[in-house]
Amino acid sequence: MTKLILVTGLALLLNPQLGSAYQLMCYYNNVAQNRPKLGSFNPADIDPCLCTHLIYAFAGMQNNKVTMRSMNDLTDYQALNTLKSSFLDYIQVMTYNLHGSQDGYTGENSPLYKSLNDTGINTLLNVDYIMTYWNENGAAPEKLIVGFPAYGQTFTLSDPSNNGISAPTASAGTLGPYTEESGTWAYYEICSFLNDGATEAWDSAQEVPYAYQGNKWVGYDNVKSFRIKAEWLKQNNLGGAMLWTLDMDDFTGSFCNQGQFPLTSTLKNALLVYSTSCMASVSDLQQVNAPLYSGNRNWKRGSKAMDSVSPVPRE
Incomplete structure (x- = not known):
């Protein structure tokens, strides 16, 4: 039995033997299977040892029942269900999409802390403030799941020589x-941007990187910022992390020179999600990829300085 959460996705417990005090919930976006060449990602590409839960995005809903949105949905649902189902009792906070091209100036996708340039409402648009808000308004910290994006927000600079934070x-x-x-660019597309000569800079106030080349600019997360955020998460006794999405990580290991699923693996290692018995064997992946048919079936700052919800609840 699966549980429908507010994003209308299916939450599945991937491996009951994974041992950790923290949850690592990973999204699979079904549109990824239609991407070209090395960008194509389907259930057979999922390493069942990476995450504690997998959430399928997106399902349809009619009369309180899960419905198909595309012809592939039923096959995908059944394939993922071979990995075992579970109910969730957590609050997933989407601490990303905090800045974007609609702003008219550059900004980080998911900054841990506020920028030195932030004023007014922008001082609220950071992971630390958002999670503090939820806790101070009654959410138990161990039930709060922090959103980690495997993608960045892209911008076209008005003036290539003005390429810092808050540039027009x-x-x-x-x-x-x-x-x-x-x-938006997936993490592996950002790695390609860097490999092609873009300059990477570290935003020390917000503990996240950005990169630029000519009039192209992207604010994103990398292995370093994921590691810092994961340590911050543990210091504040939060429930764990959720990743949007597995298919935007460098799942092939072909782009970033950091192995397969570098961002997800960073969270797995930092949150001590482990199992001595879990192995992503060829038979596991063959089973998931086999044809299936219908049937009845106050927070601490770092040393440096289940429902899915929007970052700050509306009153």
């Missing part, structure tokens, strides 16, 4: 070669 922008960045979405 003309529009969203160019489409990624694989994700083909306006304003």
Whole structure:
């Protein structure tokens, strides 16, 4: 039995033997299977040892029942169900999409802390403030799951020589070669950008990187920022992390020179999600990929300085 959460996804317990005090919940976006070449990602590409839970995005809903949104949904549901189901009792907070091209200036996708340039409402748009808000308004910290994005927000600079935080922008960045979405690049597409000569800078106030080349600019997370955020999460006794999405991590290991699933693996290691018996064997992946048919079936700061919900609840 699966449980429908507010994003209308299916939450599955991937491996009951994974041992950790923290949860690592990973999203699989079903549109990823339609991406070209190395960007294509389907259930057979999932390493069942990486995460404690998998959430399928997105399902349909009609009359309080899960319905198909595409012809592939039923096959995908059944394939993922071979990995075992579970109920969730957590609050997933989407601590990303905090800045974007609609702002008219550059900004980080998921900063841990506020920027030195932030004023007014922008001082609220950071992970630390958002999670503090939820806790101070009654949410138990051990039930709070912090959102970690495996993608960045892209911008087109108005003036390539003005390329820092809060620099004026003309529009969203160019489409990624694989994700083909306006304003966002997957982590592996950002690695390609860096490999092509872009300059990477570290935003020490917000504990996240950004990169630029010519009039192209992207604010994102990397292995370093994930590690810092995970330590912050543990210091504040939160329930764990959720990743959006597995298919935007470098799942092939072909782009970032950090192995397969570098961002997800960073969270797995930092949160001590482990199992001596869990192995992503060829038979596991063959079983998931086999044809299936229908049937009845106050927070601490670091040393440096289940329902899915929007970052700050509306009163």
